[in-house]
Structure formats: structure tokens, C-alpha cells
Amino acid sequence: MTTNTPNTQAGTTDSTGGIRTVLVTSASGKTGRRVAERLGERGATVRAGSRTGATPFDWEDPATWAPALRGADAAYVAYYPDLAAPGAVEAMRTFGALAAGSGVRRLTLLSGRGEPEALVAEEALRVAADGVELTVVRASFFSQNFSEGMLAEGVAEGELVFPAGDTAEPFIDVDDLADVVVETLTADGHAGRVHEVTGPRPVGFAEIAAEIARASGRPVAYRAVSEAEYAALLTGFGLPAAEAGWYAALFATLLDGHNASATDGVKRVLGREPRSFAAFAAEVWGGPRA
Structure with missing residues (x-):
């Protein structure tokens, strides 16, 4: 798993679109560890946020959020256990305000496709993170x-x-999802958009x-x-x-x-079929x- 260490190996190409330091929340989970690995391969400095990792981050402990965000250019927001869970709306409201106040430029939020409660949490983050580029990726099962x-x-x-x-x-496939997330974090043109991926x-x-x-x-x-x-x-x-x-x-x-029903979200973002x-x-x- 990628850790909180810059990728400075010889031959590494920086393809992060100017996004140098990225906080990956829930970095030990299915999506987080894949996103962290791919960002590291692109030359980003990855803060792999987890309860026991080098970057302490726990969705149940808001005191860990601001230190993890400090100095980050972008963040992948994967709320555990699910964006439709009780407490998610308030967590997104608090996290979004902290991200904006820390100078984070770009956020990509993992959301659930067809989850009405998740829409409320999405909007809470959107409002609280005013001035930050936000992309929402709504995924199927x-x-x-x-x-x-x-x-x-x-x-x-x-x-x-x-x-x-x-x-x-x-x-x-979570590998397809991770590729989409990394693209939205490192490429321009996704701010304010919602990508439904299946x-x-x-x-x-x-x-x-x-x-x-x-x-x-x-x-x-x-x-x-x-x-x-x-x-x-x-x-x-x-x-x-x-x-x-x-x-x-x-x-x-x-x-x-x-x-x-299926969508063409993966193809629209990545130019290939899922x-x-x-x-x-x-x-x-x-x-x-x-």
C-alpha cells in the first residue's frame, strides 16, 4: 500500500496535473488503497489516511481530520461505512469546512448510486467546501x-x-472505479460534475x-x-x-x-469500456x- 512518502524514484513521470499532495481517506479499504497506489504511481505524495497508518485519520474522530488535510492539494473522500449512514451529513459538513479552510483545491467524493440519503450528504459537502473543486463519483455495487x-x-x-x-x-470493478477517481483528482474538467459509474x-x-x-x-x-x-x-x-x-x-x-441499468460513466471519463x-x-x- 502506498504510504505518506513522495514517489521520487528515477524514471517516475509526474502526471498529477499540478496536484502534488493528496489525502486518501479510508486508505485501507477497497477503493482507498487502489486510489493511493495509482496516485503514487503518478508521482503524487500520498497521505494514506487510516486509523493505524502513517497519516492518522478516523471518520469517528474528527480531531484527526484537520492535521491530515493540512497542506494537501486534494483529497479523496470515502466515508465509512457509507455516505447514506447516520452521521454522514454532519461529517461531510465538518470535513468540507476544514478542507476549504486548509486550502485544499480539489475533492473527489465517493457516493452510492441511487441512495437518496447520500444525496443529502453530497450537498452538505458541496455547500461546506465552498470554493473547492468538487467531483462526485456515484458507484454501483x-x-x-x-x-x-x-x-x-x-x-x-x-x-x-x-x-x-x-x-x-x-x-x-473497483479497479475501474479507482481509475475514474484518480482521473478526477489529477485532470481538469471534472469540477462540479457527477459521474455515475457502473x-x-x-x-x-x-x-x-x-x-x-x-x-x-x-x-x-x-x-x-x-x-x-x-x-x-x-x-x-x-x-x-x-x-x-x-x-x-x-x-x-x-x-x-x-x-x-448501466451507465457510460467509465467510458466518458477514461475513454474505455468498464x-x-x-x-x-x-x-x-x-x-x-x-
Whole structure:
């Protein structure tokens, strides 16, 4: 993972568009670590903000925000656990004011596609960070949730359990998402824009299970459950009841069909098509078999 160290290796080309120092929040997460790596490869000084990293940053501890922002040209804002979560609006309001006061020039905010609560948090950051260039990247459900996230254990055990019914979702590869984020941080022309990024086409969870099974050579079945059943399942894994209920409600809302369409956001920003879930599955699960 990229750390809070300038990339000064011989042969490194500066392609940061004048953005030299970038704070990456949630830098140990799926998107943050990929964004940090790519920014470092472009020659930026990356402040990889996390609870235990070289740049202390914790969304639950506002006292860590101002020191991490001080002297930064730009920041990638990935609020944990989700921009639709309770507390996100106030966090965006406070963070935005601190960013503007610290002289940050550019912000890229990760948001959720089709999340009404996230829109309120987006606006809070936009208003508070007055004078700062803000780009919002609204992403669909991550492909990596099946390999790195909360669904990975079930997939490894051969059963994909989720409150999605037969709804399809245009899953986004997080590597594509990270490329989009880095482009918005280092290139001009994105200020004030909202980019909705998805994979190339909607895919149902039964097809997801079949693609993983095909790539891995192991059976994987999809079992649809209700929102209440999924909340109970999460509680059984040790999540507090309130948190489990919130996650279950969020997933059920996101996968009620209103997001079941693809966008051309990746192509508009990067000039290429996004990677399909089938290609992602082949790469992740298609290695040497035991």
C-alpha cells in the first residue's frame, strides 16, 4: 500500500496535473488503497489516511481530520461505512469546512448510486467546501464485494446469500472505479460534475454465482432472502442488531430494481469500456486449481 512518502524514484513521470499532495481517506479499504497506489504511481505524495497508518485519520474522530488535510492539494473522500449512514451529513459538513479552510483545491467524493440519503450528504459537502473543486463519483455495487467484502466468506463456502431477489445490478470493478477517481483528482474538467459509474451491463445474483462457479470450478449457489432474514443472519455473525438492520435495509433498497441499468460513466471519463463481472471472476477465481 502506498504510504505518506513522495514517489521520487528515477524514471517516475509526474502526471498529477499540478496536484502534488493528496489525502486518501479510508486508505485501507477497497477503493482507498487502489486510489493511493495509482496516485503514487503518478508521482503524487500520498497521505494514506487510516486509523493505524502513517497519516492518522478516523471518520469517528474528527480531531484527526484537520492535521491530515493540512497542506494537501486534494483529497479523496470515502466515508465509512457509507455516505447514506447516520452521521454522514454532519461529517461531510465538518470535513468540507476544514478542507476549504486548509486550502485544499480539489475533492473527489465517493457516493452510492441511487441512495437518496447520500444525496443529502453530497450537498452538505458541496455547500461546506465552498470554493473547492468538487467531483462526485456515484458507484454501483462493487464486484469486489464478492471477493474481498462481507460476501466473500459465503462465496468461499459455496453459498451466496443476499436480499436481492431476482434483481440485476451493473456491478462495477473497483479497479475501474479507482481509475475514474484518480482521473478526477489529477485532470481538469471534472469540477462540479457527477459521474455515475457502473459495469457494462446488469447482472443478477444467480448469474453472479454461476460466473464464480464457472471460474473457480466449485459449486456456488445463490439463495435469496428477505431483508429481515438477512438482518438476522448478520446479527448471528456478531453485528449489533441496529447495525445489522441498517445494512439489510440499505441493501434491500439499493437492489429493489431502481439501479438495474448501466451507465457510460467509465467510458466518458477514461475513454474505455468498464470490465465485466465475467472478466473479473475469471481473473480472481480462475487461477490454478487445487
